[in-house]
Amino acid sequence: MxxxxxxxxxxxxxxxxxxxxxxxxxxxERPVPPEDATGMLYDSTLCIGCKACVAACRRANELTLERDSTLYDDSVDLTGHTANIIKLHQGDEGYAFVKQQCMHCVDPACASACMMGSFQKRENGIVTWVPDKCIGCRYCQIACPFDVPKFEWDSPLPRMVKCQMCLDKAGGQEPGQLRDGVDPACCEVCPREAVIYGDYEELKAEAQARLDANPERYNPRVYGLDDLGGTQVLYLAPAGVEFSDLGLPEYGPESVPHTxxxxxxxxxxxxxxxxxxxxxxxxxxxxxxxxxxxxxxxxxxx
Ligand code: SF4
Ligand code: SF4
Ligand code: SF4
Structure with missing residues (x-):
C-alpha cells in the first residue's frame, strides 16, 4: 500500500x-473554588426589582444606555451596554425577579474557549476579561452556557462586556484587582440586601441558613453549588419557582469544559x-x- x-x-x-x-x-480533575474565593448571593425573595443595581453597575463600568432615555433604565437583556440586568418572571405561582450577570464559574467555559487567554480565572476565583489579549473572535460568547459576555458593537474600541466584580479602576491597587475593602457597586446600593458580596464559603452557609430558617419561603435548592461545575454567584428562588423559570439552565453538575x-x-x-x-x-x-x-x-x- x-x-x-x-x-x-x-x-x-x-x-x-x-x-x-x-x-x-x-x-x-474537577476544579474547585480557590481557598480565598469570594462571590455573591442573590436572594430573589428579597428583590423588589428597583434596578438600583443596574444603574450602579452601569456607572461603575462606564457603560451608557442603548437608548437615549433619561427616564428609566429599560434594558431587557444583557448587551454590550449592560453587565447586569433585572428580569421579571411571571408564572402561576406569582412573580419573581432575577438578576442576570456573569456567574464567575468555578470552571469557566469562556476561559477554556478563549485561545488568546483573554478570559482568565483570577484572584479569588473571579473571571475577568483582559483587553490587551482579545482579538474579538467572540468564542467566549458562544461558549458561555449562561449567555453572558457581549460585544460592544457600536464602539471603535470594543470590549467584551460582562461583570468583572467591579475591578478597581481608579488606582490604589494594581489595575484589574478587586476593590480593596469596597463591595461591588450593585451590592453597595441594593436597598434590600437582595444581593450581597463576601467570602464564598460564608455565602454558602448563609444561603443554607436562610433555607433552614424559612423552608416555606424558598425553593429548597441553592443554585450554583453544583450546577455546571459550580458558580461563585449563588441564587435563592421563591417557593414554587423553578430556577429554569428564572433563566438559569438546569444542565447538571458537569462544567462545559469538563464535558x-x-x-x-x-x-x-x-x-x-x-x-x-x-x-x-x-x-x-x-x-x-x-x-x-x-x-x-x-x-x-x-
Ligand atoms: S459586581 Fe460590579 S460589574 Fe458585577 S454586576 Fe455588580 S456592579 Fe456590575
Ligand atoms: S458565566 Fe459565562 S462569562 Fe461568566 S464565568 Fe461563566 S462562562 Fe465565563
Ligand atoms: S438593587 Fe437590590 S432590590 Fe433593587 S433590583 Fe437590584 S437586587 Fe433587586
Whole structure:
C-alpha cells in the first residue's frame, strides 16, 4: 500500500493529538473554588426589582444606555451596554425577579474557549476579561452556557462586556484587582440586601441558613453549588419557582469544559477511534492512488 509523505505526516499528527487527548482527560480533575474565593448571593425573595443595581453597575463600568432615555433604565437583556440586568418572571405561582450577570464559574467555559487567554480565572476565583489579549473572535460568547459576555458593537474600541466584580479602576491597587475593602457597586446600593458580596464559603452557609430558617419561603435548592461545575454567584428562588423559570439552565453538575474532555476520553479510549480514522484515511489514499494509476495507464495506451 502506498501512502504519501504528507499523508503519513497527517496520520502522525492525528496520533499525537489523540495521545494528548488521553493524557489531558486522565490528568483533568474537577476544579474547585480557590481557598480565598469570594462571590455573591442573590436572594430573589428579597428583590423588589428597583434596578438600583443596574444603574450602579452601569456607572461603575462606564457603560451608557442603548437608548437615549433619561427616564428609566429599560434594558431587557444583557448587551454590550449592560453587565447586569433585572428580569421579571411571571408564572402561576406569582412573580419573581432575577438578576442576570456573569456567574464567575468555578470552571469557566469562556476561559477554556478563549485561545488568546483573554478570559482568565483570577484572584479569588473571579473571571475577568483582559483587553490587551482579545482579538474579538467572540468564542467566549458562544461558549458561555449562561449567555453572558457581549460585544460592544457600536464602539471603535470594543470590549467584551460582562461583570468583572467591579475591578478597581481608579488606582490604589494594581489595575484589574478587586476593590480593596469596597463591595461591588450593585451590592453597595441594593436597598434590600437582595444581593450581597463576601467570602464564598460564608455565602454558602448563609444561603443554607436562610433555607433552614424559612423552608416555606424558598425553593429548597441553592443554585450554583453544583450546577455546571459550580458558580461563585449563588441564587435563592421563591417557593414554587423553578430556577429554569428564572433563566438559569438546569444542565447538571458537569462544567462545559469538563464535558468535551470526558467525551474525548471516551472517543480515544483504547485508541479505537484513531485507528478507525487511520484506516479510513489509508483506504481513501489507496483508492485515489489506484484511480490515478488507472488513468495514467489509459493515457499510455492511447
Ligand atoms: S459586581 Fe460590579 S460589574 Fe458585577 S454586576 Fe455588580 S456592579 Fe456590575
Ligand atoms: S458565566 Fe459565562 S462569562 Fe461568566 S464565568 Fe461563566 S462562562 Fe465565563
Ligand atoms: S438593587 Fe437590590 S432590590 Fe433593587 S433590583 Fe437590584 S437586587 Fe433587586
Amino acid at each position: 502506498n501512502i504519501s509523505r504528507r499523508g503519513a505526516l497527517k496520520v502522525a499528527a492525528l496520533g499525537a493529538v489523540a495521545a494528548t487527548g488521553v493524557r489531558e482527560a486522565e490528568a483533568r 468535551p474532555v470526558g467525551l474525548q476520553h471516551k472517543i480515544y479510549k483504547g485508541f479505537v477511534a484513531p485507528v478507525a480514522l487511520y484506516a479510513v484515511l489509508a483506504g481513501l489514499t489507496w483508492r485515489s492512488r489506484r484511480q490515478a494509476d488507472a488513468e495514467a495507464g489509459q493515457e499510455v495506451a492511447t
